[in-house]
Amino acid sequence: MTGESLVCEPARLDWSEPSGPRAADYGDVYFSAEDGLEETRAVFLTGCGLPEAWQGRRHFVVGELGFGTGLNALALWQLWRETRPAGAWLDFVSVEKHPLSRDEAVRAFAAWPDLEPLTTRLLKQWPSRQKGVHRLVFPEDGFAITVIHDTVEAALADMDFRADAWFLDGFAPAKNDAMWSQDVLDQVGRLSAPGARIGTFTVAGHVRRGLQAAGFEVAKRPGFGRKRERLEAVFPGTSAATMPLPRKVAIIGAGIAGASLARAFAGRGSEVVVFDAAGPAGGASGAPAGLLTPRLERADRPHVRATLAAFDYARRCYEGFDGFYPGGVVRLAKDEREAQRFAGIAALMDERVEWDGSVLQMHAAARIEPARIVARMLGDVPVCQARIASVSETDNEVLLVNADGKTLCRADCVVFACGAGMTAWYPDISPSAGQVAVFAGEAPARPVTWGGYACAAPGGVLVGATHVAGEDAGPDEPAIAGFREAYARHFPSLKAGEVVQTWCGVRASTPDRLPVAGALGPRSFVLSGLGSRGFAHAPLLAEHVAALAHGHMPALPRSAAEAFDPARFEIRRQRRGG
Ligand SMILES: Cc1cc2nc3c(=O)[nH]c(=O)nc-3n(C[C@H](O)[C@H](O)[C@H](O)COP(=O)(O)OP(=O)(O)OC[C@H]3O[C@@H](n4cnc5c(N)ncnc54)[C@H](O)[C@@H]3O)c2cc1C
Known part of the structure; x- marks a missing residue:
């Protein structure tokens, strides 16, 4: 295609x-x-x-x-x-x-x-x-x-x-x-x-x-x-009874995945309780600034359509929020080959993605302040600061238990939205740590990406990000030196001054670099594996999961739902094995 x-x-x-x-x-x-x-x-x-x-x-x-x-x-x-x-x-x-x-x-x-x-x-x-x-x-x-x-x-x-x-x-x-x-x-x-x-x-x-x-x-x-x-x-016949509603929903994780789920479930009338060991945006969703950008691929495939749909949906959700700054993002090409690839991608897209002969203009992309977006998506849904150690499922409820064996919550269903913390519950998520730094100084007029990225942030200009397998992003100094070097190379007329803030977080990555969103069992669901674009993909995937749990129209067509199906890695393993 x-x-x-x-x-x-x-x-x-x-x-x-x-x-x-x-x-x-x-x-x-x-x-x-x-x-x-x-x-x-x-x-x-x-x-x-x-x-x-x-x-x-x-x-x-x-x-x-x-x-x-x-x-x-x-x-x-x-x-x-x-x-x-x-x-x-x-x-x-x-x-x-x-x-x-x-x-x-x-x-x-x-x-x-x-x-x-x-x-x-x-x-x-x-x-x-x-x-x-x-x-x-x-x-x-x-x-x-x-x-x-x-x-x-x-x-x-x-x-x-x-x-x-x-x-x-x-x-x-x-x-x-x-x-x-x-x-x-x-x-x-x-x-x-x-x-x-x-x-x-x-x-x-x-x-x-x-x-x-x-x-x-x-x-x-x-x-x-x-x-x-x-x-x-x-059509002949009479309509059958609909499935029982998940009246009370427990969500583990208050990052952008959990906050998007809270919004989608609460919008359907469920009572929602969110648990997070570190509080709202206490994990990977708490960087000082970030970007909302579409995932671009030069192909018409189900996951490409779905991630573009997710970007559009996220943009509509965040429009008007504090911490959402529309105005576009510029993508630089590192060489002639990449320039040709970007020109090819722009040719497949509408006017919102444009190759202007030297850079890729993503006009609908935006800068965000992630924690503020998470807070708005959570709305007035309560967040309990607690670590969930185990979850058990009976025929008619789920129980969320802490490390002391105390049951913190009984609910009709649970959604795991614990980012890299998902490795404890699901084998196909792996952690990928990353750092960013905020420097005193002026940011480029429009955020710019090149593999790394630079954008305005409270206190100056944010430059990011590293990708290190595992949960430890490593020491600050080499990363900061790398950010300075990249900033000086791409913006010779701008200066990255003293370090105002450093921040690190752990992404949740999957073998095929696509999220996992869907059912794990009759009363348990997952939204994780959001990699480097959680803010673009979480709201639509959360809407999909909430619709599945309620027996409503899924937000994704079958082929896209399969591309994000939590069972896909196990299915692939079984196919390889058999
Ligand atoms: C350096 C860096 C820069 C990034 N820049 C961008 C960007 O510009 N744009 C973008 O879209 N994405 C960016 N990302 C990726 C983005 O941050 C993630 O995709 C997104 O935050 C994932 O959201 P999440 O809710 O799945 O996970 P998280 O935000 O990590 O939330 C998971 C939460 O679950 C909690 N938790 C885990 N286990 C448990 C447990 N057992 N009990 C209770 N709570 C638990 C954690 O405390 C955590 O708060 C960046 C990531 C990094 C590391």
């Missing part, structure tokens, strides 16, 4: 008709000229029996083919806010091959003033054109949107969920046949819960027959406005 772009072709909108935008490539409208919002309500919401279908439910999933302007998501969200069962969660999962830009969405939303303030909230998290998953979470409303930017065939084949309702809203079958193929309709069947209902505007014969072949019972209904008919379909 090397060389394939990591961004989708944008939607091309034709605004020449006063009634609303048309998709230039499909010759079809995005929404009804008469009243798009009323049509959405009639065809999709009423067509799927909403809101009655979600009454009494703790979790409900709506799937959609064709995110388009997001009108259906907005109408659904509005109805959910008005009729949501107490404490329930709604997952909306949609697929889009040609995403609208934020500016186009602003223009389209002008047609629906009634949907304010939801349009503003959606625009705040409007997804980039990046391929793959985009997760938008609105915990105050118990609502999450998962949009996959891809062809519908590829997106559905890489997902496992059970939808209770479907909005089939691709462009008309005559104009976009691929969206209505038998393969796609079969996938809709595979991803449907018993009793799932479908609403769609088309009554095309092959769609009706295709839905029947996929297992649905299909019926025509009177259409909306000038359309004579629309279609409803029902």
Whole structure:
């Protein structure tokens, strides 16, 4: 998959008709000229029996083919806010091959003033054109949107969920046949819960027959406005009971992993308790300053899409926090070969990553003050300063015990977020120690990386970082001399003065340099192995783990979840052995 772009072709909108935008490539409208919002309500919401279908439910999933302007998501969200069962969660999962830009969405939303303030909230998290998953979470409303930017065939084949309702809203079958193929309709069947209902505007014969072949019972209904008919379909069976909720969750570790988990679980209504032997940001997440940068690779692969999605998600989480300084980061190339590699990477990305002929500009990257970000992500979740020595699991609870054998906590589930401390519980994490130093003096205008990095920090300029296998970063002096030398080489006009602060921490590394995020057992989960980019990857992976524990829509498609699966190293060992 090397060389394939990591961004989708944008939607091309034709605004020449006063009634609303048309998709230039499909010759079809995005929404009804008469009243798009009323049509959405009639065809999709009423067509799927909403809101009655979600009454009494703790979790409900709506799937959609064709995110388009997001009108259906907005109408659904509005109805959910008005009729949501107490404490329930709604997952909306949609697929889009040609995403609208934020500016186009602003223009389209002008047609629906009634949907304010939801349009503003959606625009705040409007997804980039990046391929793959985009997760938008609105915990105050118990609502999450998962949009996959891809062809519908590829997106559905890489997902496992059970939808209770479907909005089939691709462009008309005559104009976009691929969206209505038998393969796609079969996938809709595979991803449907018993009793799932479908609403769609088309009554095309092959769609009706295709839905029947996929297992649905299909019926025509009177259409909306000038359309004579629309279609409803029902999957046989009745919906099964949902899994028990993890009401109380214990998290071991209050670094960026634990803080992100606390936020994701608390947002789902769990009672959360965090334990940390050293207090919040007392481990690797406590450097004086750091960078939020995307992990860049010149390939379209599941883990590449997922880590880019994680970077976007983290950025949206931290936006507006104290300790978050957007403004971009510059990456220097060490030689011509690396320059070519960076130019190749930029060619795969959107305008936020740009090779300007001499350096790689990462415009969406940012400088951070890590401990302040951790504090904001923790919010008001309590942190108990204690070391957990052992965890035991029974059929209905987990027990967290200290070195004196005292049970400190009983909870419904536990998440290990103990960074390099994970080596005690999981064999495939290894420690990698590192140092940074803050020098008096001026920092470069934009943070700069070259393998090492330099950025502004409280008291001066921070230069980092060393990588030493094990838990001991070694003596300060050789590292400080190395930082001075690198700073003088890259910034001859700037001076690194006296040492204001040194800091060292221990990263958690894995054999394939990818994080571990997922289930270890029925009541235990892990988020660790975050290596050198914990601040970019933790929030989305935490959202993924919290969704798994709650039985909600995972934040990652199957292939990406497998790339981060805690069991992968054992599976690989067994394959090699057998
Ligand atoms: C020198 C250096 C520079 C870095 N720079 C950056 C950067 O610029 N940008 C970036 O994104 N990343 C950077 N990183 C990496 C980043 O710091 C890590 O990826 C991230 O902090 C990992 O977060 P975590 O929550 O998994 O681990 P940690 O922050 O280490 O948190 C784990 C916590 O678990 C606690 N704990 C462990 N065991 C137990 C136990 N048994 N009981 C109770 N508590 C326990 C520890 O006290 C610790 O606080 C850097 C790392 C280093 C070392």
